[in-house]
Amino acid sequence: MAIENTRLFTPAAMGAVDRAAIDGSLSGPGLMERAGAAVAASALEHWPGLKRAIILCGPGNNGGDGHVIARHLARAGVPVERFGMKPREGTDAAWAFESFPGVIAALADYRPEAGDLIIDALFGAGLDRAVPDEIAKLIERAANAGTPVLAVDLPSGLSGYSGRPTGPCFRADRTVTFAALKTGHVLLPGRDLCGELEVVDIGIPSRLLANDDPVVLNDPSVYGTTSPAIDASSHKYARGHLVVFSGPLISSGASRMSAQAGLRAGAGLVTVASPPGAVMAQSAHLTAVMQRSVGDADALSDWLKDDRLAAFVLGPGFGHNELVKDYARIVLEAGRALVLDADGLTAFADTIADLSSFDAPKVLTPHEGEFRRLFPDLLDDDALSKIDRARRAASRVNAIVVYKGADTVIAAPDGRAAINCDAPSKLATAGSGDVLAGIVGASLANGRPPFEAACAAVALHAEAARRAPDHMTAEDLIAAI
Ligand SMILES: NC(=O)C1=CN([C@@H]2O[C@H](COP(=O)(O)OP(=O)(O)OC[C@H]3O[C@@H](n4cnc5c(N)ncnc54)[C@H](O)[C@@H]3O)[C@@H](O)[C@H]2O)[C@H](O)CC1
Numbered sequence: 332m333a334i335e336n337t338r339l340f341t342p343a344a345m346g347a348v349d350r351a352a353i354d355g356s357l358s359g360p361g362l363m364e365r366a367g368a369a370v371a372a373s374a375l376e377h378w379p380g381l382k383r384a385i386i387l388c389g390p391g392n393n394g395g396d397g398h399v400i401a402r403h404l405a406r407a408g409v410p411v412e413r414f415g416m417k418p419r420e421g422t423d424a425a426w427a428f429e430s431f432p433g434v435i436a437a438l439a440d441y442r443p444e445a446g447d448l449i450i451d452a453l454f455g456a457g458l459d460r461a462v463p464d465e466i467a468k469l470i471e472r473a474a475n476a477g478t479p480v481l482a483v484d485l486p487s488g489l490s491g492y493s494g495r496p497t498g499p500c501f502r503a504d505r506t507v508t509f510a511a512l513k514t515g516h517v518l519l520p521g522r523d524l525c526g527e528l529e530v531v532d533i534g535i536p537s538r539l540l541a542n543d544d545p546v547v548l549n550d551p552s553v554y555g556t557t558s559p560a561i562d563a564s565s566h567k568y569a570r571g572h573l574v575v576f577s578g579p580l581i582s583s584g585a586s587r588m589s590a591q592a593g594l595r596a597g598a599g600l601v602t603v604a605s606p607p608g609a610v611m612a613q614s615a616h617l618t619a620v621m622q623r624s625v626g627d628a629d630a631l632s633d634w635l636k637d638d639r640l641a642a643f644v645l646g647p648g649f650g651h652n653e654l655v656k657d658y659a660r661i662v663l664e665a666g667r668a669l670v671l672d673a674d675g676l677t678a679f680a681d682t683i684a685d686l687s688s689f690d691a692p693k694v695l696t697p698h699e700g701e702f703r704r705l706f707p708d709l710l711d712d713d714a715l716s717k718i719d720r721a722r723r724a725a726s727r728v729n730a731i732v733v734y735k736g737a738d739t740v741i742a743a744p745d746g747r748a749a750i751n752c753d754a755p756s757k758l759a760t761a762g763s764g765d766v767l768a769g770i771v772g773a774s775l776a777n778g779r780p781p782f783e784a785a786c787a788a789v790a791l792h793a794e795a796a797r798r799a800p801d802h803m804t805a806e807d808l809i810a811a812i
């Protein structure tokens with residue numbers, strides 16, 4: 332989906348924008364007319380030769396859009412039948428129905444026929460609970476018949492806030508939404524339940540769409556470019572020295588992948604800090620990546636006298652080793668940037684909040700399972716979206732939290748959040764997290780501020796995956812950076 336306005340809105344925030352637009356120069360019916368006309372145009376474009384439009388109308392303004400759509404399609408010569416509820420008196424939906432009065436049949440009476448297109452105008456931004464049983468049954472009948480669905484604003488049953496269904500929910504082939512994306516359109520499974528997404532301009536002034544809730548789609552407007560601008564003056568130290576801690580001999584490969592990824596992603600120099608028992612194994616594999624034997628806290632403290640060591644990755648393949656906490660503390664006390672991933676995260680399972688006392692740049696990169704280990708209370712609160720959870724975790728730890736998934740949320744303690752929703756599913760391969768940790772480390776070593784560094788790294792990780800072959804390994808992913 333090519334989206335100009337990358338700001339994301341919660342349904343409540345979009346409702347406030349609606350009201351501000353209507354208080355200003357625009358009228359509710361005017362907005363509804365444009366919304367309905369746009370959906371009708373999309374139906375005609377994507378279902379040419381449409382045999383019958385089945386418009387399901389709810390009691391509110393989503394339903395109002397449905398009545399406008401019915402009028403436009405009928406005037407275009409498409410057979411239209413409406414099912415659902417009558418609109419509430421005195422609302423814009425009532426105006427829409429009066430502009431095209433007609434029979435609204437009972438939902439229970441709809442039986443799918445070949446050539447039908449269901450246009451779902453039952454509930455949109457106002458959905459606040461599971462849909463009633465008669466709608467659940469219709470959703471099931473439509474799914475069983477394979478009837479295509481064009482959703483108005485949101486598929487009914489999908490929370491526009493969390494991106495999670497409130498219960499039974501349409502799986503739409505296409506969704507047309509208005510003015511800007513809602514968070515529920517890009518969070519999973521919402522993004523999948525929407526099908527192809529269209530955002531149409533219905534005349535709301537852009538000044539009203541500059542909402543103060545800084546949640547955006549992750550794109551260059553957040554991080555600039557994904558790779559550092561390497562010019563003649565940017566000698567290797569200018570691009571920063573990245574250190575990746577190696578695990579023991581048996582699991583030294585993960586740190587190598589992080590290190591090689593960091594080098595390809597633009598760190599000036601990369602060193603693997605190996606425990607003595609892994610040095611030989613690492614030496615056999617490392618060429619452009621350097622190595623140093625670091626066996627304990629004292630050796631690390633001594634090495635940190637070199638203030639060119641800019642950023643550290645701790646966790647990939649490190650093992651369940653009490654040194655994790657000592658190493659993290661020493662790096663952060665020295666004011667160096669730290670990426671905590673994998674074993675580096677789970678070592679802090681019960682004490683992650685202890686990291687909040689360090690002001691040095693920190694980036695945590697938990698996947699779903701690690702997030703649950705670190706923040707179980709946040710996952711147990713169903714009222715929270717993935718954005719809320721990432722933001723609260725970031726504030727709790729005073730760190731950037733990269734809450735990974737096909738809908739990765741990058742959140743900062745100050746409330747900023749970006750959603751990366753174009754990562755290919757082939758990223759779900761062993762070692763992909765090690766690679767991301769290395770790219771984040773390189774971005775920090777380049778001197779980017781931590782939120783922008785994490786956003787750029789997540790974007791580059793997804794870009795590399797798109798370039799890599801379909802059945803890629805982590806090595807293919809590194810080669811594609
Ligand atoms: N700028 C825009 O985005 C515009 C959006 N428009 C459309 O307006 C709807 C939002 O309309 P609203 O009346 O606030 O809510 P809904 O129509 O989604 O819901 C109606 C009503 O239904 C009740 N309800 C909620 N959930 C359930 C449920 N599960 N079962 C039964 N009843 C339920 C609740 O009382 C709701 O208030 C937006 O989606 C757009 O389609 C404007 O038309 C144009 C501008």
Ligand SMILES: [K+]
Nearest residue numbers: 451454483485
């Ligand atoms: K809908």
